[in-house]
Amino acid sequence: MALLEVKNLHVKYGNVEALHGIDIEVNEGEIVTILGANGAGKSTTLMTLSGIIKPSEGEILLEGKPLHRLPAHKVVRERITQSPEGRRVFGTLTVRENLNLGAFTAKDPKQTETNRKWIYELFPRLQERRQQLAGTLSGGEQQMLAIGRALMSNPRILLLDEPSLGLAPILVKTIFDTIRQINETGVTVILVEQNARVALKLAHRGYVMEVGRIVMQDFASALLSNPEVINAYLGGKD
Amino acid sequence: MEQFFQQLTNGLAVGGIYALIALGYTMVYGVLKLINFAHGDLFTIGSYLGLTLLTSMALTDKLGPFFGILLLAVMVMILVGIVGILLDQVAYRPLRESPRLSAVVSALGASIFFQNTIMLIYGASFHVYPQNILPRMVVNVFGLHIPMIRILVLLASVVMMLALYTFIQKTTIGTAIRAAAEDQGAAKLMGIDVNGVIMIVFFIGPALGGAAGLMVGLYYGQVNFTMGWIYGLKAFTAAILGGIGNIPGAMVGGILLGVIEALGAAYISIAWKDAIAFLVLILILIVRPTGLLGERVAEKI
Ligand SMILES: Nc1ncnc2c1ncn2[C@@H]1O[C@H](COP(=O)(O)OP(=O)(O)OP(=O)(O)O)[C@@H](O)[C@H]1O
Ligand SMILES: [Mg+2]
Numbered sequence: 001m002a003l004l005e006v007k008n009l010h011v012k013y014g015n016v017e018a019l020h021g022i023d024i025e026v027n028e029g030e031i032v033t034i035l036g037a038n039g040a041g042k043s044t045t046l047m048t049l050s051g052i053i054k055p056s057e058g059e060i061l062l063e064g065k066p067l068h069r070l071p072a073h074k075v076v077r078e079r080i081t082q083s084p085e086g087r088r089v090f091g092t093l094t095v096r097e098n099l100n101l102g103a104f105t106a107k108d109p110k111q112t113e114t115n116r117k118w119i120y121e122l123f124p125r126l127q128e129r130r131q132q133l134a135g136t137l138s139g140g141e142q143q144m145l146a147i148g149r150a151l152m153s154n155p156r157i158l159l160l161d162e163p164s165l166g167l168a169p170i171l172v173k174t175i176f177d178t179i180r181q182i183n184e185t186g187v188t189v190i191l192v193e194q195n196a197r198v199a200l201k202l203a204h205r206g207y208v209m210e211v212g213r214i215v216m217q218d219f220a221s222a223l224l225s226n227p228e229v230i231n232a233y234l235g236g237k238d
Numbered sequence: 239m240e241q242f243f244q245q246l247t248n249g250l251a252v253g254g255i256y257a258l259i260a261l262g263y264t265m266v267y268g269v270l271k272l273i274n275f276a277h278g279d280l281f282t283i284g285s286y287l288g289l290t291l292l293t294s295m296a297l298t299d300k301l302g303p304f305f306g307i308l309l310l311a312v313m314v315m316i317l318v319g320i321v322g323i324l325l326d327q328v329a330y331r332p333l334r335e336s337p338r339l340s341a342v343v344s345a346l347g348a349s350i351f352f353q354n355t356i357m358l359i360y361g362a363s364f365h366v367y368p369q370n371i372l373p374r375m376v377v378n379v380f381g382l383h384i385p386m387i388r389i390l391v392l393l394a395s396v397v398m399m400l401a402l403y404t405f406i407q408k409t410t411i412g413t414a415i416r417a418a419a420e421d422q423g424a425a426k427l428m429g430i431d432v433n434g435v436i437m438i439v440f441f442i443g444p445a446l447g448g449a450a451g452l453m454v455g456l457y458y459g460q461v462n463f464t465m466g467w468i469y470g471l472k473a474f475t476a477a478i479l480g481g482i483g484n485i486p487g488a489m490v491g492g493i494l495l496g497v498i499e500a501l502g503a504a505y506i507s508i509a510w511k512d513a514i515a516f517l518v519l520i521l522i523l524i525v526r527p528t529g530l531l532g533e534r535v536a537e538k539i
Contacts (some may be wrong), residue, residue, distance in 0.1 A: 050470070073430055073432070076427065076428065077429060082425060082427050084423075084424065088423070089425075090421065090424065091420065093417060097413050100413060100427075101410075101414065101430070102428060104410065105428075150429070152430075153429065
């Protein structure tokens with residue numbers, strides 16, 4: 001059985017349906033990427049997984065148990081954590097306080113300190129800036145903080161919404177290397193990215209979304225060489 | 239000089255009371271972006287509850303003035319805090335997803351409801367707090383003769399503000415409250431129960447307001463069912479002065495407004511006492527609408 005199963009998921013904003021019945025499966029230990037143009041419904045999918053948005057139809061199952069009825073703060077207790085689009089770090093709080101809130105649901109203080117050490121190893125910049133207000137960090141540093149903050153909850157499934165948004169190419173590489181490292185520690189990753197090529201090189205499998213529907217799904221290597229994907233998302237032949 | 243210092247200390251004591259009430263406005267505004275117009279009436283409820291408990295339980299006879307008042311304050315704060323939570327559940331929570339104006343109308347309705355309830359229970363006339371509960375001592379501070387009660391009021395408000403500040407700044411729950419005030423969605427993604435945070439805020443704010451009501455009763459010796467209106471307006475001014483949503487701002491704004499008002503009343507005209515507060519409000523809205531401590535950190539996009 002898959003770790004996470006999304007079945008026939010419909011989501012509405014008011015009267016407008018944004019997701020028209022999507023199905024996704026994620027296995028333990030995988031990196032799965034969701035690709036799609038602006039407005040395809042990628043962020044909506046992640047926000048529904050996190051319980052922030054309630055589906056109008058369909059279900060989300062974690063190891064077979066329904067997840068879609070839980071309020072958002074309880075989803076985090078199931079160790080499913082999101083680093084949202086646009087980072088959304090708490091600008092008026094220090095870096096350290098942001099990380100502490102990431103561990104809000106954590107029960108084991110020892111584990112939290114181990115996580116903190118690990119995050120500081122992944123992003124030494126955060127350790128240097130730990131007393132600084134998050135609002136004064138650079139965009140890249142805020143992205144590191146957003147990912148670090150999500151990791152503080154000790155997730156088994158990490159949802160990343162456009163972690164490379166607005167970052168310099170060299171930082172994009174750092175962030176993606178870090179995602180691989182995180183995954184190698186056993187964390188399952190669902191990655192939403194505009195940067196399709198990099199995402200497919202990192203991921204095991206991928207889904208392609210178009211206006212609220214899944215239109216393709218395959219192993220990442222297969223998607224990378226799929227002519228339709230190359231044309232639509234990889235900017236033609238390279 | 240004597241008059242100046244008398245007015246200054248009086249202003250500080252009254253300012254402390256304004257600050258306690260202002261904290262309720264600012265904390266609720268922080269998490270809900272809603273002005274709780276019924277907050278002034280929670281303050282009134284505090285002063286009447288204080289009066290009832292004081293006279294019916296004779297706490298100060300049994301425990302002595304200090305511990306008697308302390309226990310009284312704790313009871314008043316808990317009760318008014320509970321009323322605060324109920325107010326939110328009944329009047330505001332059903333309207334969370336509605337346009338802002340609906341909640342404002344609901345707040346005004348709640349205010350009228352509270353005022354009338356108090357009037358129906360206690361009547362419309364002034365009520366007098368029992369005298370001589372606190373020893374009518376006058377303390378000599380560097381040659382200045384200051385009533386004991388004034389010092390106690392100031393001390394009590396400073397202690398409560400320090401406790402609140404420590405709670406908000408140093409504890410995990412306090413950090414969660416600040417986070418929810420900044421971005422509720424992101425707070426939920428951290429696993430914070432935002433409804434729980436709102437409940438805590440609707441307990442603490444009214445509890446402080448209730449304590450302020452008790453302090454006014456003890457300081458001035460009389461209470462009336464409409465007094466929440468004017469105190470509420472002054473405290474609201476103080477919250478705006480400090481920057482609404484900003485907790486240290488409400489403290490600074492309250493103290494400052496109390497002092498400005500006391501000195502203004504003494505040196506300009508006592509008749510202008512209330513007008514001064516609103517002049518301050520108008521000035522701050524024109525010159526610095528974000529308040530003194532508002533917008534300390536610009537958010538990055
Ligand atoms: N809060 C909202 N209210 C109404 N409609 C919304 C809301 N959020 C998203 N939508 C709509 O839902 C659709 C999917 O949006 P979503 O943010 O999920 O897209 P996305 O794939 O993440 O796009 P992008 O790549 O630009 O981030 C869009 O048509 C968008 O306009
Ligand atoms: Mg998006």
